[in-house]
Amino acid sequence: MKQIKKIAFWLLVLFLLILICLPGIWIFVSAFRPNPEILSKPANWIPDRWTIHQFTQMFSINGYVSVPAFKYLMNSVIISSVSTVIAITIGMMGGYAFARFNFRGKNSIFLSLMLARAVPGISLSLPLFILFAKLGIINTSFGVILVYVAMNVPFTIWLTDGFFRQIPKEMSEVARTDGCTRLQAFWNVELPLAGPGIGAAAIFAFLLSWNEYALASIITRTVHSKTLPIGMMDYLDEFTINWAGMCAIAVVMIIPALILTFIVQKHLVSGLTFGGVKG
């Protein structure tokens, strides 16, 4: 009886795993075969002919470019990195303040930050579009960075607040009686201790920016500022869809995300739970 239960359990796990991984596997194999084969019926799981044509074309290795994917990749890298650095810097300072200081309206400020995070991004798209158009920062990397910083700051504050709370406050007190200013105590003692947590928060922020589609699709227009997820749409022509090209871009997007997720997975649960201690 126990044996059967165990087998059933693992079968269920296997089934769920396949269910989750299937689209990923499909994207991966499709990136390496010609477009017509993707559309063949019945579906062909193992490509008859492997090709890296989509990748060479994407990075214009053979001189001909249909979609400037390399530019999109650069945009994505720059926008995600810069917005992450800014968001984590602000988040770290904010999180430290919430964890260590008492000030008036502390709880309501914290709550409103979290509520801001709860607003569905897409509902902001129209006001954002008008505002950005008026300010003349539509279709610029700067505009996208601004949006992503705003999107990520509440999240990084929430996470780093939790990490700083984990460090006993005696740590900075003893550093201060050891001759440190508050800033030196932060820099020499609290930051190194919170370091791994802050790194994890930064990766979360990076991934959110990296994968973001809805808002970017509104405020980016051209090759100037489009990120990879938006650039992917270039493969949609009026009459044809280059599924293979899309899949290739998806692979380029997924790989860094996958690597970062592996790095951060240890902190994933702990980070989210100690952030959650705060109400």
Added chain:
Amino acid sequence: MAEVKLKNITKKYGDVTAVQNMSLDIPHNEFLVLVGPSGCGKSTTLRMIAGLEEISGGEIYIGDQVVNEKDPKDRNISMVFQNYALYPHMTVEENLGFSLKIAKEDKEEIETRVKEAVQILGLEELRKRKPSQLSGGQRQRVAMGRAIVRRPDAFLFDEPLSNLDAKLRTQMRTEIKKLHQKLKTTVIYVTHDQVEAMTLADRIVIMKDGVIEQIGTPLELFEKPATKFVATFIGSPSMNMIEAKITNISGELYMETNDGISVLIPKHKKNSLAEGQKIFFGFRAEDIVPLKFGQKPKNSWSMTSKVNLAEPLGTETLIFTNLGNTEVVSRMFTPELVNSNDDLEFALNLDRTYLFDGDTGLAI
């Protein structure tokens, strides 16, 4: 090299007054112990001296400077915390040298001073270890080493031994005392353990509810407690304390307990008492002894009472018995077996009794 002075220090947290109007002069090189029950404001006082807590009123002097507005880093004090608060990401020697590194001392100076501290505390083998690889006692030592290295004007200790087991605590207590004799620096030491206070202190400050109850040397507090609280707090086992009322029986003053036991008031106490006054009547365990195993004191009062329980502790035996309805404890230093339920005659040494006012608790 500095004395520490508190002048009318007050600390309020909103409506809560943690420390009230506290004044204290701590001369250079004194070992001062702040002792009192939990929540009486010991840590708060210490943290105000360190500069970690703002002062709501009054002035603190270190040397001849008012330090109220100074940052902890400018006060030249070292603090040792109850949980040690070692920097977990640094090795023992980095922990020890940290304050010097911050003060931008040169490498050689840091090395000599770290070496010195390591030798004093016997940490040579552990220099390269991280705090997580140390035992509680070793961590305690590192925390003290970190304080020593800085050569501060004053050491502040907040219950530094309370996380250690009993044996290690006694051992570290002795070491702290020796260290103080070697370093000759002002020490302010917080504890709630009266034994620690008695053994370490040059002077003890007993606090209760944010106010100083009494300041004095350990012996002064033991022999001349100013209040009932001090009397019961200092000494182990705690002083026996019985509620009584002053009565006049044919011209002589007696104290009469609730259950009708009368004891003659010693002559030298008579003048400060009035008939009908409510008092507490206190005496230490060693001043009430079974007659069978001790000598009858010159001026005594006797009773026969049943033994509730006897605890032989080797050099001494504690005997719990009743005086009227109140349980009292007697301590005898003769190694004799006493059985529960034995009837014994006890003699109370009246010259060593203490009287406290029933309302104010002040000594009479």
